[in-house]
Amino acid sequence: MATLKELAAKDELFSGGHRLCSGCGIPPIVRLLLRSAGSPVVATSATGCLEVGTSIYPYTAWRIPWIHSAFENAAATISGIESAYRAFKKKGRIPADKEIKFLALGGDGGTYDIGFQALSGALERGHNFLYVCYDNGAYMNTGIQRSSATPLGSATTTSPAGAKRPGKQEWRKDLTRVVVAHNIPYAAQASPHNWRDLEGKARKAFNVAGPAFMNIISPCPLGWYSKPEDSINAARLAVDTCYWPLYEVENGILRVTYRPKEKKPIADWFKIQGRFKHLFKPENSHLLDETQKRIDAEWQRLLDMDGKAVF
Amino acid sequence: MAIVTGKQVGLTGNSAIAYAMRQIDPDVCAAYPITPSTGIIEEFSSYYADGQVSTELITVESEHSAMSACVGASAAGARVMTATSSQGLALMWEMLYIASGMRLPVVMTVVNRALSAPINIHCDHSDSMGARDSGWIQLYSETVQEAYDNLLQAVRIAEDPRVLTPAMVCMDGFITSHAVENITLLADGEVKGFIGDYKPGRSLLDTDNPITMGAMTLQDVYMDFKHEQSMAIAGAKEVVVEVGSDFGRRFGRHYGLMECYRLEDAEAAIVVLNSAAGTTKVAVDELRKKGKKVGLLKPRLFRPFPYAEIAAALKNVKAVCVLDRADSMNGFGGPLFSEVRSALYGLASVPKVMGRIFGLGGRDYTVEHSTAVFEGLYRIIETGRMEELTGYLKS
């Protein structure tokens, strides 16, 4: 397990001067990821906050080779890069002892929704890469529209808190489970507030042979209507309320990597975010109750599976 | 598969392309099946399965991902190829612009097929014409031999450091892709010697010199990038000529920007792409026997568009019919018509130019159709009147 002193001694491969929002949850995730690879990393980002914020010409925050191609194709793009790497290794154009890790990054829009097909295809084909979804629960880059990752009841610009429809009316897609169903060597959920857990998972994910996937919750002050200084705490509460359980599935065995000492009510997480404000009105209490019930049930399901084979 | 007679080999267009791809032996091929180009990737997959290529073959889950993987691999510095048709090319549309905007020399065979709706698997040029402004070089091929030769040349054209622009080689679905023709193949060593090694000036796999590709550009530079790209593709014309001449010197088959068939003294001419040119040549020969001064212009390079050369070739013709195997759905004929007519505008004496749409969705184009077009052109020459500027060929 690396200490922060050891991690801080490694090169900073993600520079300041990027244009991501103040208090954005994405950079701490990326900074940890790049330090956990252990080898040079080549990365691609789907269109989204991370891409736009880090690559406004002629400025780039990346000190690794990085490419942005389009919104829905991060997994397909990395497939091509990784295949070129294998071709070059075979032909001796890259020395046999040189190892490169491949990383694809996308937000929830670029991963759960528009990039889902490309992700599924790349996982099935078995490319050796890590896909990381930074899940902030909506299309934040285009101005907070609902995605299939948006929580039930959350107000977005396309699921506003209306009189008849108070926020998003559907439960979110459980993408991590869908990815697990691809039978890849490694899949996990992580959170930036728990850097030790995140870094350890990323190290495993980079080092398995074949595809790996990490779904990482990424607080967004803009779209969550939360205070920038609360971002890391918001991630912590998502985990302590068990809205965002930390777990991994390694070679088919599920392991819950963190159990809150005291499981907090979902309202604790909701109340620091403006996007859930309307759920505290009496007429919307059923949404709060429904959320709590489902979270409890899903957390219990995970606990029941802890240490067991997922299939 | 191959039927060998002496030096000539009987091959379908798809087989010839797959054979050329085996000889080129690209680093990466990412592809998805679609009629009528599927055969190319099937045969290439056989070469791959038998270990006859060193390529990494990525059998992706869609054409969009095919081109996305090609973009990734090409950005990594690999020599990259693919093939598609119709809806597949349409699904790639977004990625075509990204490949060309990033100046990635991907080479793709497009086996021309109609676009839905209604669905139709047969030949027309709606697919590649829909991609005509995507910043790709487009070479059109009348025959299996031309498709084979064009593909080899496309690699060199696209990868030329002055060009660095992706290229598509088009041939007619079924008519060329599935018909067996006798062609002359090059030896593997000749192909290797002709195309040379690809030496990319940048690679994502050079982790010691990390580059950022696909950056966000704003109002201050986007237009400059487009201007630079525009000049590069315009300049590709010279490289097409250069590469065509070298190909001719080496192998005896000469290629330029277009083929002019009995056009020198022609009064009436047809302009048409791909396999229909072959049919038109038969009509030209028959009418020439009857003393009619008719000829054919078959553009080989459509992107960039060799407007000056086309105008020069047609300047003494009295009446021209441009046959389009695609409709621009603009009430003004097809794309080849619009561009040829525009190219002629600056001439001191402009020929009469009409446009006809033909052969959509695999509709036959026969010598009789061609002859009827020439007769129509003669009526225009004789009466000085054009009754219909654009329209569909009666068939």
Next chain:
Amino acid sequence: MKKEKEGERDVPPGGVIREAGSAHGYSTGGWRKLRPVVDSEKCTNCLICWVMCPDSAVVVKDGKMIGFDLEHCKGCGICAAECPDKVKAIKMEEEG
């Protein structure tokens, strides 16, 4: 190909940026309303502030937190919020 066109600016083909981390030369310090100030007497160099900083703006040298890169710090206040309760060595102050 030709470079003689008037008004054309020289741009690298394909928009490639060859200077890795060039964003370091772009200042985002002006976004800041509050400035982080560390009390080095109290600081235990746990480096939580460093790992949580979205702007790579906590400067660490030889394992010690030595201050902030104010060219890039956007003043989000995560460092102050996440500084452990028993330590609380970072305060956010109004920009003067």
